[in-house]
Amino acid sequence: MVLGSASPARLRVLRAAGLDPRVIVSDVDEDAVLDTLHGAPPAEVVVALAGAKADAVVATILASDDHAIDTVVLTCDSMLLFDGELSGKPHTVDVARAQWRRMRGRSAELLTGHRVSRIRDSRVVGTAQASAATTIRFADIDDATVDAYAATGEPLAVAGAFTLDGLGGWFVEAIDGDPSSVIGIGLPTVRLLLADVGVDVTSLWR
Numbered sequence: 001m002v003l004g005s006a007s008p009a010r011l012r013v014l015r016a017a018g019l020d021p022r023v024i025v026s027d028v029d030e031d032a033v034l035d036t037l038h039g040a041p042p043a044e045v046v047v048a049l050a051g052a053k054a055d056a057v058v059a060t061i062l063a064s065d066d067h068a069i070d071t072v073v074l075t076c077d078s079m080l081l082f083d084g085e086l087s088g089k090p091h092t093v094d095v096a097r098a099q100w101r102r103m104r105g106r107s108a109e110l111l112t113g114h115r116v117s118r119i120r121d122s123r124v125v126g127t128a129q130a131s132a133a134t135t136i137r138f139a140d141i142d143d144a145t146v147d148a149y150a151a152t153g154e155p156l157a158v159a160g161a162f163t164l165d166g167l168g169g170w171f172v173e174a175i176d177g178d179p180s181s182v183i184g185i186g187l188p189t190v191r192l193l194l195a196d197v198g199v200d201v202t203s204l205w206r
């Protein structure tokens, strides 16, 4: 299997779940893809972004002169849907602090789009895609706590400015949905997508 992602969290989820994927990072300009998706439903946006990453990684794989490639490529994209707006990574402390001041004490949905692409004899013989949504309830933390969390830098590089499995875990009171999709890959969703392209996930276990 190939994981088309630079995300250490996604690689960690797959390894803990028995896979040892080869990593090929896509060089997709996510903002350019987002510009073509104005008005699209949020679930379609994250699936389209995962699809754009898949197209880039599959092209990289098929550019080799090996004509007997047989693999499965998994790509994902996660964004937070809060008050009807999709947001990705904050990138700056100020944006992370503002995000937390808005969402503390409230709920939001972490959406993860997935694309599975099956390659056999160096041709794409099947694709499947789906999104997963998990509702997150955030603790009503005070400004000093928001500032301390933002100052760690952790929330800057993750969709929605929080982690479930890191420092952010202190501030996630409850979730409703698949925990792995919050971290970056919805394992139950991917199991069904793999089945859609004829792959039994247990056959991929190390």
Ligand SMILES: Nc1nc2c(ncn2[C@H]2C[C@H](O)[C@@H](COP(=O)(O)OP(=O)(O)OP(=O)(O)O)O2)c(=O)[nH]1
Pocket: 004, 005, 006, 007, 008, 009, 010, 025, 026, 053, 076, 077, 078, 079, 088, 089, 157, 158, 159, 160, 162, 163, 164, 165, 166, 182, 183, 184
């Ligand atoms: N460890 C952890 N990471 C999280 C959590 N929620 C979101 N993330 C990370 C996973 C992804 O690396 C990132 C979501 O951003 P993207 O979907 O754009 O992926 P990223 O740009 O990191 O990598 P990629 O586009 O797949 O190469 O946020 C969480 O609860 N725990």
